[in-house]
Amino acid sequence: MSAGLYVELEWLPKPPADFRKRCRELAAAADAGGTDVARLASFALTQDHLERLSETMTALRERGVGLAPLESFKLGIIGNATLDGLPSALIASAARHGIALECVKADFGQTLAEALAPDSAVNSARPDAVLLALDHRGLPLSSSVDEALAFVRALRDGFRTNGGALSIVSSLAAPPETAFGSFERQVPATPRARAAAFNATLAEDLRGSQDVLLDVAWLAETVGLATWHDPTQWNLAKFPFDQRLLPLFADYVARVIGALRGKSRKCLVLDLDNTLWGGVIGDDGLEGIVLSQGDATGEAFLEVQRTALVLRERGIVLAVSSKNDDAVARTAFAKHADMLLREEHIAVFQANWNDKATNIAAIARELSLGLDAMVFLDDNPVERNFVRESLPEVAVPELPDDPALYARTLAAAGYFESVAYSEEDRRRADLYADNARRAALQGAVGDLAGYLASLDMHITFRPFDAEGRARIAQLINKSNQFNLTTRRYTELEVAAFEADPSMLTMQVRLADRFGDNGMISVVIARPDGPERLEIDTWLMSCRVLGRCVEHMVLRELIHQARARGVRSLTGTYVPTAKNAMVSAHYEKLGFKLIENLDSGATRWELGTHVEIEAAPMTVDRGDASLLAV
């Protein structure tokens, strides 16, 4: 069941329904290039998709279109089983890893002859590397492990000497069938014991050589040997593994090739709320975030932190991009007892209210890394997609609903593949001076307005009602950041507002193409004289910041106020330790300052004659008048 993460490449977004059409269009496009190819490769492609993309790349090459910035790499492929689908799958998958791949495949079973003859198809192509895709059934493994290893050494020597190529050598996936059961591993002549011995010595052989390992044994164990080996497909066509796994296998090979060309990613940018810990620190407070041993959800987030720390140990630079108040966000790193990550582990720390694409660009600039070296981990699909669309070079893994799978998904994506590990790698993260510094933002990247319009947002306004009451009370009592007055009311008081016709109450929901965000804003206004409404409470979930929700709420407030004959709205900003982000809320919406109170609070007013420009979303007032505005 959970093998689906791997089999379906679930860290990659689903391909668009018109994928084939996009391939055809790209093949014919006048201004096509490697960047467009890489973008099409960035989805979870099936074998059919991979074939189409590979055909597209061939068509572009035939037209003389260069595939830069993808880097050229020529790969020979030899094996002792059917590998017919592999070249096209590899060519398309390699584009996902920054490589414009060409393949030269030897005929079925031609292994030693290809390696030893200088004029063989593979050697005469002068490949950069040769993939030795070996299946346990085609090796002289049954006579002895040493013989099989000697055979592999001969192949490697042959391609190095006669083709000038390094070898990418697969380890062996043992069959799930045994003669002895658990005892099998202890019987030296059995397939299982021989595969294990072969793999162990192969790894020894390769260490310190120019050749690299493709650990197929590990891949097969990860998805399960019973999934990997398909007897029907072997009998029908000598496929060495279930061809449903071809996209996965091709991605694994492509990662290694990418790593050989230095395309592995170097920096992990982390979101904070609901990615590194459960909850929203600005609202829930230091004590309220979920991050503790013994709590299932807390353990899941600790595992994300542990994974980030392990990556840092091996030289991956860590950074933070979070929509948060800087001081509040840093408190968790400095003060929370369960945090594994500390500020000294973070090279650049961007906690602000700007969009994440702009922040990630600033991080990359600050670290002098390319955008194609960055990975961005965020639980919020709207943030993920905005970064993908604004900065397509940045890798942004899809994440499942369950935080327990975040760390595994990040690992499954293989962004940090390596073919060597040196002392220098170990120290690299330190070299980036992990002082959690802030990077200066430059011009905004990405078309935020266009992106908002593409979200198919649907906003719903309702007065308070019994169904919404519990959630309304919950929001009123826990929202700290986007909260103008931070007045707390009990559920009983909420019910009283609901029953009082003189009060204007509003519960706001927002849905978009990524799903329903549920209730995300609450407004309470009370009459202040016959023609004035005082906004007692206005709060919003930070999850929908930057989506123009507050503009639409004001637009609705004015609409309803006019219907009541109200001529002006007044509102108060009451500063707290946590709500600095809305200090300019009323000013930004066009309210005029009318009073500075001694407490530090400010009072604001806006006439209801003002027309507020509509944001790109449909509006539902529950009165059957669904307005497209």
Place this chain on the structure above:
Amino acid sequence: MPASEDDAIVPVDVIYPRLTEILQETFNDDTLVARPELTAADVDGWDSLSHLRLIMNVERAFKVRFTAKQISSLKNVGELAALIETRSGR
């Protein structure tokens, strides 16, 4: 997956439209339409290896598994549809 969905018999009027989509996707030809008498000889690129790819796509879409004998003895799309119907109905 609820048992009721697994056990449901796939009606022929569902099989053919879905097969049309799969054929178009597998052989990259939007003009292909699944009909009982369609054979490999009628379709560009339908060889022994792409036949297996087609079968895998069918198996995935209809959540069925075929034996090697069934796969290699199929004569036309009509037989494939019949196989899907019976395998789904198990």
